[in-house]
Amino acid sequence: MDNNDRKRKINEYIQRDSFARFLGAKVEILKPGHSRVTLTITDDMLNFHGLTHGGVVFAIGDMAFAAASNSHGQTAVALNVGINFLKATTSGDRLVAEAEEQTAAGPIALYDITIRNDRTGELVAKSQDLVYRKKEWFAARDDSG
Amino acid sequence: MDNNDRKRKINEYIQRDSFARFLGAKVEILKPGHSRVTLTITDDMLNFHGLTHGGVVFAIGDMAFAAASNSHGQTAVALNVGINFLKATTSGDRLVAEAEEQTAAGPIALYDITIRNDRTGELVAKSQDLVYRKKEWFAARDDSG
Amino acid sequence: MDNNDRKRKINEYIQRDSFARFLGAKVEILKPGHSRVTLTITDDMLNFHGLTHGGVVFAIGDMAFAAASNSHGQTAVALNVGINFLKATTSGDRLVAEAEEQTAAGPIALYDITIRNDRTGELVAKSQDLVYRKKEWFAARDDSG
Amino acid sequence: MDNNDRKRKINEYIQRDSFARFLGAKVEILKPGHSRVTLTITDDMLNFHGLTHGGVVFAIGDMAFAAASNSHGQTAVALNVGINFLKATTSGDRLVAEAEEQTAAGPIALYDITIRNDRTGELVAKSQDLVYRKKEWFAARDDSG
Numbered sequence: 009m010d011n012n013d014r015k016r017k018i019n020e021y022i023q024r025d026s027f028a029r030f031l032g033a034k035v036e037i038l039k040p041g042h043s044r045v046t047l048t049i050t051d052d053m054l055n056f057h058g059l060t061h062g063g064v065v066f067a068i069g070d071m072a073f074a075a076a077s078n079s080h081g082q083t084a085v086a087l088n089v090g091i092n093f094l095k096a097t098t099s100g101d102r103l104v105a106e107a108e109e110q111t112a113a114g115p116i117a118l119y120d121i122t123i124r125n126d127r128t129g130e131l132v133a134k135s136q137d138l139v140y141r142k143k144e145w146f147a148a149r150d151d152s153g
Numbered sequence: 154m155d156n157n158d159r160k161r162k163i164n165e166y167i168q169r170d171s172f173a174r175f176l177g178a179k180v181e182i183l184k185p186g187h188s189r190v191t192l193t194i195t196d197d198m199l200n201f202h203g204l205t206h207g208g209v210v211f212a213i214g215d216m217a218f219a220a221a222s223n224s225h226g227q228t229a230v231a232l233n234v235g236i237n238f239l240k241a242t243t244s245g246d247r248l249v250a251e252a253e254e255q256t257a258a259g260p261i262a263l264y265d266i267t268i269r270n271d272r273t274g275e276l277v278a279k280s281q282d283l284v285y286r287k288k289e290w291f292a293a294r295d296d297s298g
Numbered sequence: 299m300d301n302n303d304r305k306r307k308i309n310e311y312i313q314r315d316s317f318a319r320f321l322g323a324k325v326e327i328l329k330p331g332h333s334r335v336t337l338t339i340t341d342d343m344l345n346f347h348g349l350t351h352g353g354v355v356f357a358i359g360d361m362a363f364a365a366a367s368n369s370h371g372q373t374a375v376a377l378n379v380g381i382n383f384l385k386a387t388t389s390g391d392r393l394v395a396e397a398e399e400q401t402a403a404g405p406i407a408l409y410d411i412t413i414r415n416d417r418t419g420e421l422v423a424k425s426q427d428l429v430y431r432k433k434e435w436f437a438a439r440d441d442s443g
Numbered sequence: 444m445d446n447n448d449r450k451r452k453i454n455e456y457i458q459r460d461s462f463a464r465f466l467g468a469k470v471e472i473l474k475p476g477h478s479r480v481t482l483t484i485t486d487d488m489l490n491f492h493g494l495t496h497g498g499v500v501f502a503i504g505d506m507a508f509a510a511a512s513n514s515h516g517q518t519a520v521a522l523n524v525g526i527n528f529l530k531a532t533t534s535g536d537r538l539v540a541e542a543e544e545q546t547a548a549g550p551i552a553l554y555d556i557t558i559r560n561d562r563t564g565e566l567v568a569k570s571q572d573l574v575y576r577k578k579e580w581f582a583a584r585d586d587s588g
Binding site: 021022023024025026027029030051052053054055056057061062063064066067068070071073074078083085086087088089090091092093096 | 166167168169170171172174175196197198199200201202206207208209211212213215216218219223228230231232233234235236237238241
């Protein structure tokens with residue numbers, strides 16, 4: 009399997025994220041270990057204070073995390089997320105989450121996630137996310153490096 | 154305003170959680186500082202591995218956290234959540250989140266959240282959640298203690 | 299090796315914690331998965347505000363975590379700790395940390411740690427701590443259950 | 444009080460960190476919101492596996508965090524730290540912690556901390572740290588911006 013086939017297969021796998029489709033989030037792998045998710049907030053995604061629900065802010069961060077940590081074709085599952093909520097947003101705002109791999113050695117890998125208000129550039133939330141990488145590969149292992 | 158009026162007003166406020174309604178989650182305040190949320194997982198709530206999305210697991214924990222931390226009628230906003238994912242679930246499983254106040258002194262309060270598979274009782278996730286309590290009250294302040 | 303030999307061997311291993319000795323902390327395994335650490339705060343353990351240093355509060359929680367997570371004789375190493383600081387203490391106060399295993403299945407285990415002011419019983423800090431359990435055992439594996 | 448006086452006063456305050464002196468750590472403010480701490484690991488700072496104690500790794504991160512978050516002259520106290528341990532070190536290794544302010548608006552501020560092995564440059568640990576900023580200033584408030 010050549011490199012383009014691997015990329016396509018990995019991207020198809022990532023796009024099967026049902027909850028991302030359900031919310032209307034767009035998930036992209038920018039390069040191995042690096043992904044971006046965008047979502048426009050609707051009235052259905054608010055909490056009882058009338059602000060974007062913490063569960064929605066977390067969810068798009070988690071989608072970016074999942075895309076980045078599975079972007080090598082190896083099955084990775086979340087162990088821990090520590091998230092700080094920094095600025096409220098609300099209906100009509102567009103959020104952009106980016107995940108960047110920090111370390112990936114052996115069974116454990118760590119990601120930094122930022123979630124920003126796309127219009128203002130302000131940090132909405134920031135998290136550090138840890139995965140456990142299984143011995144399973146959903147795309148043929150890349151032995152080129 | 155007597156105590157039953159306060160309770161009713163606080164519960165009505167908590168029930169305005171649009172994202173909880175959107176997902177079909179049921180939110181209850183069991184007593185001040187203690188709440189429970191239940192949700193049955195549907196196909197729309199899965200990730201690309203076919204398991205319950207981390208965003209959904211987090212969301213019901215966050216709903217329990219929000220209900221418990223706002224159950225005194227004082228506006229509380231999330232600062233930090235540290236969540237550990239312990240066991241996968243999938244479509245058809247019913248999750249139960251419970252939040253318990255650990256300390257609430259001055260502007261900061263801390264909650265322990267457990268999320269369990271209702272059928273097996275197994276821990277699905279566990280988090281510690283920190284809020285900042287504003288000087289605003291959405292239900293008249295309770296001066297009885 | 300009988301059960302008392304295992305216990306003795308595990309306890310001897312736990313007691314080799316040089317930093318615990320350096321600070322004067324006392325580390326006990328109460329039962330498998332459950333430990334307690336006590337330490338009296340000295341002037342050397344304060345921060346620039348004149349309060350117990352966050353590094354000292356964390357350290358005794360970490361000692362309890364390490365004792366509890368290694369109490370089965372299997373080598374466990376810390377992956378993630380999320381700690382909330384709730385109440386200040388200072389020189390002369392005695393802190394007590396307790397760690398309790400929450401789940402331990404396969405390579406990952408989770409612990410709840412509370413750190414209290416021994417005199418007042420107040421919560422000083424609370425953490426959730428995650429370990430990775432290696433395939434190495436420093437005491438013969440217990441196959442009895 | 445001119446700006447150099449403020450800087451000197453703030454630095455003197457930061458240098459009163461007794462636990463930093465006790466361990467032999469060197470604490471510097473690089474610029475407001477940014478600090479660096481260095482420490483050479485000794486045999487007294489090891490855990491029972493013979494590796495640098497988690498409490499020591501955390502402590503130097505915490506010293507960097509405290510220096511950065513108090514570098515404006517306003518009293519800041521730690522609320523939450525989420526730390527990921529990535530690579531073991533041992534006696535003789537020199538650790539370098541750096542803290543960088545991410546946001547500081549109103550009573551809450553967030554810091555990213557990296558702890559590296561100075562010789563290899565490898566990440567030893569990484570944390571996100573949240574403070575509450577009190578209304579007290581230990582150096583005259585800077586109204587210049």
